[in-house]
Amino acid sequence: MLVPGSMAFAQQPLFDEANSLLSEGNYQQAVNMYQSIADDGYESGALWQNLGVAYTRLDSLGKAKYYFLKAEKFSETEQQAETALQFINNQFPRQSAVLPALPWIRFINFLSENIGLKAIAFAALFFLYLGIASKIGAWFRFDFKKTLNYVSYGSIIFSVVLLICSIVIQYQQNRYSTGVMIDREAPVYQRPEDNSTVISTAYEGYKMQVDKTESENQQSWKYIRLENGMYGWIRDGHIMTF
Amino acid sequence: MRRIGSSLAARFGILSLILLLIPFGRITLAQQDFQLEATVSENKIFIGEQFNLRVEVSGSSMRDVSLPVVPDIEGIGLLSQMPSRSSSISIVNGRTTTSTTYSYGLIAREKGFFTIPPVTIEIDGQEYRTESIQVEVIEKGQLSSDGNRQLPEIFLEVEIDEQNPVPGQQIVASVQLFFKQGIEVTSFQPNAGWRTDGFWKEELQNIRQPQAESVILEGVRFRTATLIRYALFPTRSGELTLSEFPLNVGIRTQSARNDPFGSFFGSAGSQRRVTLESEPITIDVRDIPSAPNALSMNAVGDLSIERTLATDNVMVGETLELTTRVNGEGNIPLVRKPEYNFPDNLELYTPQESSNIERRGLTISGEKVFTELLAPRAPGDYEIPAERIAVFDPGSGNYDFVNLPALRYTVHPGGNVQNAVSYSDGSQIQPVTGLAVWHEATSESIFSRFWFWLLFIIPFAGLIVAIRKKRLLMKLSTDKEFARAHRAADLAHERLEYARSIVDEAAPKEIYNILHKALFGYLTDKFHLPEAGLSDQELIQEVRKSEIEEAQQSQIKKMLDKCATISFAPSGDRTDYRSDIIRTEKLISELNEQL
Known part of the structure; x- marks a missing residue:
């Protein structure tokens, strides 16, 4: 959820100060300041990206990777975080073998990472409304009955699929x-x-x-x-x- | 069989012995290059059972040996004063060993503990005495205290030397074969299938030729020999089980009793093979206490640890070799590489480990070496911090700590220093500056929000309303009586509105006629009665049969009567008419609630 102007700007001066510390080479102090912003309950792609940069400078590449992965989830820093992750991953002397995920897990991960739980849940609601409205319409508008029935059943089925996907994603997020x-x-x-x-x-x-x-x-x-x-x-x- | 002693100069007194031994001790010992010992074939003998007393003189050369003098032994009889004598000469690696053995037959006569006193013998004109030997004479068939179970002729047991070890502590499992007199063991071969889940197992190499000993079990004489020994290291705590130990044994039933195990692969006879299994053993492995403020290598035992750096000056890109060496007795195979805190700017390569394990004796010892290759990424002076390693000592039940000093090294810039630095600081990754887009960090799920479920329920509520409406329309179109009753109130209100609109200009007769129509029509619609051909009286009778309350029934009658009366004798003014319209309207509303 986007934070209205005054609340967002409250974090900005601290963030700018931390950026100055980072550019001056005071990496640990910069990390502490970025962390204090996060502790206040605010986050941004830029915050995580810069924490990743600070930890890279501190040669704590594991933590850097963690924050770049977080930054990757924000559209405004997705590209920079991907570049940073590519660089960081090349720095690790050991790389893990990767077992390909099962197709349905890949699908759920794709939905979760590219669309998001909230969007899928809202889409499920939208199609539920559309489906039920179409069904009601079909009952009272005999001239469009067939079309409305098609729209209704299609929407409801799609809504149920989306709802199941969102429940699975929620379960995955809760458990893993x-x-x-x-x-x-x-x-x-x-x-x-x-x-x-x-x-x-x-x-x-x-x-x-x-x-x-x-x-x-x-x-x-x-x-x-x-x-x-x-x-x-x-x-x-x-x-x-x- | 029990070795019980060697000779001492018997002729000399204590004083002369001291005087001679101090200056010439080594010479005297060197000169006395023979060994004298007395042994018995059994230490535990039944009453009436025969056994042998052997006096053996062995050395590098043949000596002038007199007949041993066996004193009287309490409770034991000497079968013959003349012993059997045997001599042997062996040459091993150019070294000659001669041996002369006198063997006396003895017989146990009384029950109890007895001492065979020292036997005196003269060697090269000098008199020597053996040490005394303790023997126990028991009654035949005397049972041990743990019951009177029937033991088989031959059986196997696995004995362990520690019942409650901690993980990593070595225990010795000895495979012990028991067999009765008259059975000769010719060979043995362990079978596969001994499960030691939860243990690291190493076979000890300390038994070359099993030596049989005599034991009394359940009042019966058995021979026993340890065939194999294993060193076991529990790898976790809890109850662990050693499964049955399977062993194939070749046996020969033999009547001779004096050479039971010494004749391994020995004399002729009918042979057979038997497969034996020991009982499974459960071992309760205790939890090992955690080591406070120290690095753990899972080391248990008497172990020393040292850490060295191959060089303390390297160029960027070159490798540093850090070696950790663990030495001593203990769980060498299970020792893990220590996780040191390395300084930054180091690349770590796959560590190597090698071990050299010594399995002789009753303990596992040896050395384990961990070699770590470290590649510095940036120049500078660095230090691998000092470490304190915990080694658990099962003897004391406490940790011993080994302090490894800090190791320093210097990294000099190399040819590819520029690349190394840029890699180490990640300068190509730039921070984000300027106005950031801030979000409130929330972990609350959409499914836990009230409004989501409200939004979810609303369409279903709408659906229910629509279904009801659909059913109503369906019934209205198919059920005429229901449609009449459903529309009765609306129709009555329409009529009353009409009456209200004409109240100022129309004749009273017309107004009350409409009022009558409204009320009469409403009731007939509700009661599904025909509007035409029905008198007021008939309608009132129907009303009385209905569930309409008394007050409303009388109001209906009154209003219908008034309408009928006014038609013939108009009276009242416009205000009365309006009042009657309102009263009728109210009456219909009340009736609508009841019908």
Whole structure:
């Protein structure tokens, strides 16, 4: 939701000041100031992009990647963030093997990233209204009955599909989130114990899916799925999650 | 079989021994290059059972050895004063060993613990004495305290030396074969299928030739030998199970009892193979306490750790080799690479690890080496911070800490320094400046908002209204009586409006005629009665049968009567007419609520 003028401008001076610190080379101070804006409950593509830049300068590439991924979600910084991510990903000495996602997960991800849950939910509502209005019209306007019936059934079916998609996306968002490895490397265990079998190692910049539901009952541990398809437990201090 | 001692100079007194040993101790020992020992074939003997006492003199050369003198032994009888004598000479790697053995037959006579006193023997004219030997004589068939179970002739057990280890702690699992007298074991071969889930397993190489010992189990003499030993390292805490250990054993039933295991692959006889399985064992592995303020390598045991840097001066783009070496006894195979805090501007390559594990003896020892290749990306002076590594000592149940000092290195600019710097600071990524588009960070879902569900419900509510309307229209078009009743009020109101419009100019008769029509028509429509041919009386009778309240019934009658009366005898003024129109209108409204 766009914030009306005065509220938006309240963040701007701080943001400008942080930008000055960044250009002067005071990266850590700039990070702190950007972070304070985020802590106040405001966000913008530029804020995340600049945090990513600051962390890149600090050579904390895992965190930089995390913020560039956040900036990528905003249309105004999408292109810059993509360029930055391309650069950052080339800096990591280790790259994870990527197991292709299942088609239906790719479809849901596409909807979620390119259209958004809110837009899909509103579209579902729109087609529901259209479908029901057409049906009512068909009952009282006999001259357009057939056309209106077609419009009605089509719209309602489309609305139901969109509603199911939005519920699935919501479920995915509630259950899973994206995490980025911010430490140099960390073991991924079979069970949430330091003495458990190590099934893989996550390195800085690795992107992963965090199962929030599964992780709920384990303090300091996150249940993750690496991009190579392996599941395991990792200490939550090693990753930043959306 | 139990080795029980070696000889001492017996002739000399303590004083002369001290005086001689201090200056010439080494010479004396060097000169005494023989060994004297006395052994018994069994330490636990049944009453009436025979056993052997052997006195052996071995050395590098044949010596002049007299017959040993066996003193009287309490509770034990000597079967013959003349022992059997045997001599042997062996040459191994050019070294000659001679051995003379005297063997006496003894018989146990009384129950109890007895001591075979030192045996005296003269070697090269000097007298020596062996050490005394303890034996226990028991009654035949005497059962042990743990019951009277029937043990098979041959069986297998896996014995572990620690019931409650911690993860990473070594335990030794010994595969122990038990067999009765008269059975000779000729070969053994472990089968595949021993499951040790949750353990790292290493076979120990400390048993060359199994040595049989005699034991009494459930009052029966058995021979036992340890065949194989494994070092096991639990990898996690909790209850872990070692499955049945499967073993193929070649046996021969033999009546001779004095050479049971020594004749491995030995004498002739009818052979058969049996497959044995031990009982599964459950081990409760305790949780290992977490190491406070220290780096963990999952190291358990007596281990030393050191860390070195191959060089402390490199160029940008060259690699630094950091080696971490773990040495000692413990869970070497399970030790993990430490996660050091490296300074920035380092690229890390895939670490290498190698290990050299020593499996001799009863503990696993060796060395594990982790080599990390680090490529500095920017020039400068750097430091790999000092680390404190925790190594768990299962003996004390506490952590020992190894402090690794900080390592410093200098990175000099290389030929490709420009590229390296630009890569390290990411200068091609520029921040966004100017006015930003701000959004309120919200994680609230659209599905948790009230207005969304309100918007969702509204079309269904509209649908329900439309359905009702559709049904009404349908009924109005198909059910005439329903249509009459439905339109009755509207029609009555239309008539009353008309009466109101003509009240100022029309004759009273006409006005009351319309009022009559409005009320009469309304009631006939509601009661589905024909409007024509029905008298007021008949209508009032129908009204009385209906659910209309008494007050309204009398008002209806009154109004209909007045309408009929006025038609014949007009009276009243315009105000009365208007009042009657209003009264009729009100009456119809009240009736409409009841019908």
